[in-house]
Amino acid sequence: MENLHQNKSFWSKYVFSTDHKTIGTQYMIMGMIMAGVGGYLAYVFRYNLAFPGKSIPFYGMLGPQAYNAFVTIHGMIMVFWVGMPVLLSALGNYLIPIMIGSDDMAFPTVNMLSFWIFAVSALVLIASFFVPGGAFGGGWTMYPPFSAQGYVNHNPNFFTALFSGTSLLILAVALELVAMLMGGINFLVTTINKRAKGMTPWRIPVIIWFINIAAVIFMFSVGPLVAGAFMLLFDNVLGTGFYDPHRGGDPMLWEHLFWFFGHPEVYVLLLPSLGVLAEIVPVFSRKPLFAYKTVIYLALLSAFLSVLVWAHHQFVAGIDPRMATFFSIGTILISIPFAGIFLSYMATLWGGSIRMKLPMLWAIGFIGLFLVGGLTGLFLGSNTFDIYAHDTYFVVAHFHYTLFPDIFFGFFAAFYYWFPKFTGKELNAKLGKWHFWLTFIFFNGVFFLLFFNGLAGQHRRINDYSSFSLISREPYQTFEQIATVCAIGLMLSQFIFLYNFITSFRKGKKAVKNPWESTTLEWQSDSPPPHGNFNPYPEVHRGAYDYSLPEAKEDFTPQNVPNVN
Amino acid sequence: MTIFPENVSTYGQEIDNLFWLILVFAAIAFFISLFVLLYPLIKYSSKNGKRAEYITGEKRKHYKWITYALVALLLSDFVILYVEHDTWGNIESVPAISKNDVHVGIIARQWNWIFVYPGPDGVLGTRDDVVIDSMNSSLHVPINANVIFELRSTDVIHSFFLANARLKQDALPGRTVMRWFNITKPGKYDISCTQICGILHSKMRNYVLAETPEQYKHFTDSLYNANKVVTSSK
Numbered sequence: 001m002e003n004l005h006q007n008k009s010f011w012s013k014y015v016f017s018t019d020h021k022t023i024g025t026q027y028m029i030m031g032m033i034m035a036g037v038g039g040y041l042a043y044v045f046r047y048n049l050a051f052p053g054k055s056i057p058f059y060g061m062l063g064p065q066a067y068n069a070f071v072t073i074h075g076m077i078m079v080f081w082v083g084m085p086v087l088l089s090a091l092g093n094y095l096i097p098i099m100i101g102s103d104d105m106a107f108p109t110v111n112m113l114s115f116w117i118f119a120v121s122a123l124v125l126i127a128s129f130f131v132p133g134g135a136f137g138g139g140w141t142m143y144p145p146f147s148a149q150g151y152v153n154h155n156p157n158f159f160t161a162l163f164s165g166t167s168l169l170i171l172a173v174a175l176e177l178v179a180m181l182m183g184g185i186n187f188l189v190t191t192i193n194k195r196a197k198g199m200t201p202w203r204i205p206v207i208i209w210f211i212n213i214a215a216v217i218f219m220f221s222v223g224p225l226v227a228g229a230f231m232l233l234f235d236n237v238l239g240t241g242f243y244d245p246h247r248g249g250d251p252m253l254w255e256h257l258f259w260f261f262g263h264p265e266v267y268v269l270l271l272p273s274l275g276v277l278a279e280i281v282p283v284f285s286r287k288p289l290f291a292y293k294t295v296i297y298l299a300l301l302s303a304f305l306s307v308l309v310w311a312h313h314q315f316v317a318g319i320d321p322r323m324a325t326f327f328s329i330g331t332i333l334i335s336i337p338f339a340g341i342f343l344s345y346m347a348t349l350w351g352g353s354i355r356m357k358l359p360m361l362w363a364i365g366f367i368g369l370f371l372v373g374g375l376t377g378l379f380l381g382s383n384t385f386d387i388y389a390h391d392t393y394f395v396v397a398h399f400h401y402t403l404f405p406d407i408f409f410g411f412f413a414a415f416y417y418w419f420p421k422f423t424g425k426e427l428n429a430k431l432g433k434w435h436f437w438l439t440f441i442f443f444n445g446v447f448f449l450l451f452f453n454g455l456a457g458q459h460r461r462i463n464d465y466s467s468f469s470l471i472s473r474e475p476y477q478t479f480e481q482i483a484t485v486c487a488i489g490l491m492l493s494q495f496i497f498l499y500n501f502i503t504s505f506r507k508g509k510k511a512v513k514n515p516w517e518s519t520t521l522e523w524q525s526d527s528p529p530p531h532g533n534f535n536p537y538p539e540v541h542r543g544a545y546d547y548s549l550p551e552a553k554e555d556f557t558p559q560n561v562p563n564v565n
Numbered sequence: 566m567t568i569f570p571e572n573v574s575t576y577g578q579e580i581d582n583l584f585w586l587i588l589v590f591a592a593i594a595f596f597i598s599l600f601v602l603l604y605p606l607i608k609y610s611s612k613n614g615k616r617a618e619y620i621t622g623e624k625r626k627h628y629k630w631i632t633y634a635l636v637a638l639l640l641s642d643f644v645i646l647y648v649e650h651d652t653w654g655n656i657e658s659v660p661a662i663s664k665n666d667v668h669v670g671i672i673a674r675q676w677n678w679i680f681v682y683p684g685p686d687g688v689l690g691t692r693d694d695v696v697i698d699s700m701n702s703s704l705h706v707p708i709n710a711n712v713i714f715e716l717r718s719t720d721v722i723h724s725f726f727l728a729n730a731r732l733k734q735d736a737l738p739g740r741t742v743m744r745w746f747n748i749t750k751p752g753k754y755d756i757s758c759t760q761i762c763g764i765l766h767s768k769m770r771n772y773v774l775a776e777t778p779e780q781y782k783h784f785t786d787s788l789y790n791a792n793k794v795v796t797s798s799k
Contacts, residue, residue, distance in 0.1 A: 065764050072761075139761040145738060146721035146762060245739025251722055252737060286611070290622035291631070316724065317735045318742045321657035325650070332642040336635055343631045344622065346598070349605040351618040356606065364602065371598050375591040378642070384649035385583050387656060388731045390722065391759040455568050455584075457728030459759040467770040468755055470728055477691050548617040554618060 014501070016116075018108035019531055021257045021422060024093035026115050031086035034122060038077035041070040046446075050477075050484035052464045067463035068137030069165070073125070075140030076169070079265070080176050081122055087272040088180065088218075089118070091414060092187050092211045094422060098522040099205050100558075101196025101540060103532045104555050106189040115180035121175035128168035136165040139461060141258055142232070144243035144251045150236030161237040170233045177222050177229075184215035196521070198540035203559065205520050205544040206276030206289060209296050210515035214271040217303050221264040228257030255317055267306045269403065271299060273410025274341055277363050280417055281345045283518045284360035285352030286555045289544040290344045298337035298344075305334040315383045316390050324383040329379035338374070342367060353548070353555070357434040357516070362413035365440050366405045373401030376451070394454025397447045404443055412436075412497070420515050424527040425508030431500040438493035445486030449479040519558045520544050573754065573775070575747040576729035578647045579652040581731070587650060656732070659713055659743045666711040669704065670694070673716070673736040675724035676765035678756055680704045685789050689715065693794045703772035704756070706748060707781035713745045724760035727773060735760055748775040 017023060047054075048062045055061055062070070093111065095103050111379045128135045138146040146171075150161040161167060191204070191212050231242040232254065241247025243254050282289045289295065308330040345367060354360070376398040379385050389395060394532050413436075419427050458471045465471040514523040519542075525534050538560040544559040552564045571619055572578055622628055629663075662668055669690045670681030677700055684693030706712045718736035726733045730746045748754075758769035775785065 022689065064767060068764070068766070086633075117696055119574075137761075138763075143722050143760070149721075245737075250739060252740075285609070286617040288619065288621045290620065291628055292621070294622070294628070316733045318737050318740055321653065324653065324657075325646075328646060332639070336639060337641065339638055340631060342598075342634055343634055344599075346601050346605075347627070347631060348624060349602070349609065351620055352605065352609045352612040352613060353617040354606055354609050355611045366604065368599070370600075371595060375595055378585050378591050378645070379584065382583065382587060382645055382649050384653040384656070385580060385587065386579050387653075387733050388728075390733055391726075415779050453567065457726075457755075459757055461761040462767045464767045467768055468757055470755055514592060523682060548619050550619050 006560070012441060015404045017111060018112050020093045020097050020105050020108070020111065021529065023111050023115050024090045025422075027085040027093060028090040030088060030115075030119060030122065031082050032472060033082040034077050037126070038074050038082060041074040041077070043488060043491060044108050044190060045070045045074070046484045046487045050481040052466065062463070064463050065134060065137055065416050068139075068461065069129070069135040071157075071461055072137050072140050073129075073135050073169075076125070076173070078403070079140070079269070080173060080374060083269045083403070084176070084180055085118060086411050087269055087407060088211065088214060089114070089183050089273050091276070092183065092215075094418065095522065096187055096190050096208055096211065097194065098525060098529060098533050099208050099520055100191060100194065100199050101521045101534065101538045102190065102194040103534070106194055107186050110182050110345045111186050114179045114186070117175055117182070119180035120221075121172045121179060124168055124175060125172035127202055128172065130167045131165055131168060132160075133164050134165055136169045137275070138166075141262070142166075142169070142254075143258075144232060144235065144249075144254050147246070148235035148243045151239040154371075158237055164236070167233060167236050169198070170229050170236070174226055174229050174233075177226055180218060181222060184218050187212055187215045189505055196201050196538050196540050200540075202293065203512065203540055205275075205541045206278035206292065206295060207272065208472075210271040210275035210278070210299055213299050213303050214268045217264045217271075217306055218268045221261040221307060223479045224257045225261035225419075228254060252314075252317065252319075255314055256310070259313045260307070263310040263313065264306040265304060266402075270338070270406050271302075273366070273413075274299075274338075276410050276414045276417070277345055279362045279518075279520065280359045280413055281348050282545045282547055283516050283556075284357055284363075285330075285348050285356045285415075286355070286547045287352040288543075288547055290347040292543065292545060295344050298340045302334055302337040305330060305337070309334055311348065311388075311389050312381060312383070315386045328381060328383045331377075335374070335377065335381070342370070342374075358427070358429055358436065359413050359417035359516070361433070361436050364414060365436065366409035366413060369401055369409065369440075369443070371403040372448075373403075374404065376401060389454060391460050392415070392454040392459065393450045395453060396460055397450040398448045404447075408439070412439075417516070419504070420511030421522055421525075421527050423505055423508075424511050425504050426511045426515070427504045427508065431496055435493060435496045435500065438496070439490060442490035442493060446483045446490060450483055452476075453479055514558075517554075517556045519546055519556050521559055524560055570724075570728050571750075572731065573728065573748050573750040573752065574727075574732065576656055577729070577731040577748060578650065579655070583649050583652065587645055590645065592600045592777065594638065594641075606665045609682060615786075619770075634662050643646055644770070645705050657689075657744075659745050660711055662713055663711075666713055667706060668713050669706075670715045671704070671715070671725060671736075671760065672761075673718040673725065673769075675720050676769040678704070678725075678769070678771040682785065682788060684792075686709060689711060700771070703774040705774050706776045708748050708751055708775050710746050710778070711747050713743065716742045716744060721762050723758045723769070726757045726758070726759040729754040735757060748773070751775050751777060751780075771776075 044056055044059045047056045062521055084553050114217050147166055150166050234240040235242055241249040243249045243251050276290055311327040312331045453476050455474055511527050513527055521538055540559045541562045542559055548555045569581055668683050670689055679698045682695045683689045704786045716734055716736045718738045723736045730757040732746050734744045750776055754773045
């Protein structure tokens, strides 16, 4: 195995690589670049919200069309081109083979193809800014008929309709979903078939379980959306009328297809991050994960419930009022497994011997922020209060309080935790603390006050509130300005991270094999792990969380240790 | 500074009350959870030098606390659901039209709200309907009367949001949705569109002008006199 992979050219080693760690890195770097793009878009429209009509530094004047496009693509990027590649693909690729004690993915070439399709999808997305008319500006939900007017507007020029911002966005999303689907299949097959000897299902670390459950949710829900997306594309370029009532269609069909995927997608993003916490919290508490099996059963339950809640995005869309109660109950029920998972993490802390190292700091910050996001979900899950709060800044603040900790705190926790393993270098802990505290404080500065803007009736996706007497008054405009200043601070804080990443990678102190004293298999390999990961291959003798076993002398017993004494 | 804009509708107070009820539950859950999260960071810090206890969480005496918490969460959720249920039915189902009610049509179009008044016969959808399609014309309604409206859209999805009445409803092309409100205080209230609908989405604003019954009668009389030439909305 080892010999096969030596003497590779630069191209086959770093670009068209089939090594799961390299592909994981590619996904991570790509996600970070796209996060930069998404962050820049957010900076531009947030600046506009705080100082409407002013020229924006590093951009210029922002018109209403560009504003709409920026808001739309910001959302798209952060969900599909940051959250998905970083949490699902990067973590899945890095961790699945090495944590189950295998050399690589089941289908390394499919894995490579998955990344390159993803890269093309990102290019198609960026390209949509530069076609005539600019990028699509109808919200990331792409509700037709607004998103289905290509054929009418460009009639009958097929190519103009195809190379419009709307069509390119649909294509980019479809390609991205294809890439993720290939990755997801790979994850499942790898986990099922390539486990090390003794790695029985109930010994698999929670993060591997969760990434696989996320992949299953994704596969169950993505089919209708891809079909729906192609129908939307046909509406745009071929003049079909699936969603346009003037041509016999119904826009509500898209709302159902979109949210049937769109809501489970939230859990696809959430589960890998929760898996990260499940690895970090026990290690830094020196205690087994509280109720390991129950946590996995709860995640399976949430996977089942995740396809029963989608219409809570449509409470005011004109669905049958009796139907709303059903989805309200579904929404209530799905809060239970996730509350259970978080409570298990919190219970793991009790009675531990807690080391507040950097990964733990991010994990605790994640739980704290998600608490706000989860509990504000109570207001929105109530269909009656949603009549008022729907499409206001209350919703905006709510989902940023869930998705920001999920995507960014989850990623940073994972990054600070596994960086020594995959690079063989240590990060600068002091810079890491600055990075954490600035990110934590600025994030709250951006979104906490916006809850109040939402309750005051401020609706979303408006580039200029001067027409609305309820909003264009104090203190709400000041809140917008505080949010913008904090957003700029939040983005600048990430340069600390980049600096730390680059300098530690180049000149950091050499990391030891198992710096956090963890039990899972990746820490039993070298840092960084060689191509093929293990030599010899490990045999698993115990569960993933044997910390502080009473009969053991050390307070951690790695999975490949046969006998404690 | 108040949290919500002034409530002027009959059912708005119920929505505000629901907010405070959920806030009580959420605040209790928040502070308890925060304690459970942060207290062990001090109490069980490794700096105390004590070895961690080996607790797998599979014994009843350990996991019972999580069970209690989840049951409490589920119960408070269902209390919320029970309390809100009547309000939901009240807002979402349209009362039968009686003589004192006003029946109007609201049509959303990129980028304004078009109002349809029923004409002298008081019935919408007849030949004497009056269509007002102007950026400068608000929706006149009498106070203390049920205003029942048929909401439609001619082009893309819009959403009718009357924050002071706590009412929001999407307008989907191809559908007619019936909703109602009853405003109790004269005044001029923002109507905004809350579903992104294109380049002038930010300018898609109009007003509901709530008037005393006398003022309203005066308005409709002059409107119908000016429209002696019969217009049709259909």
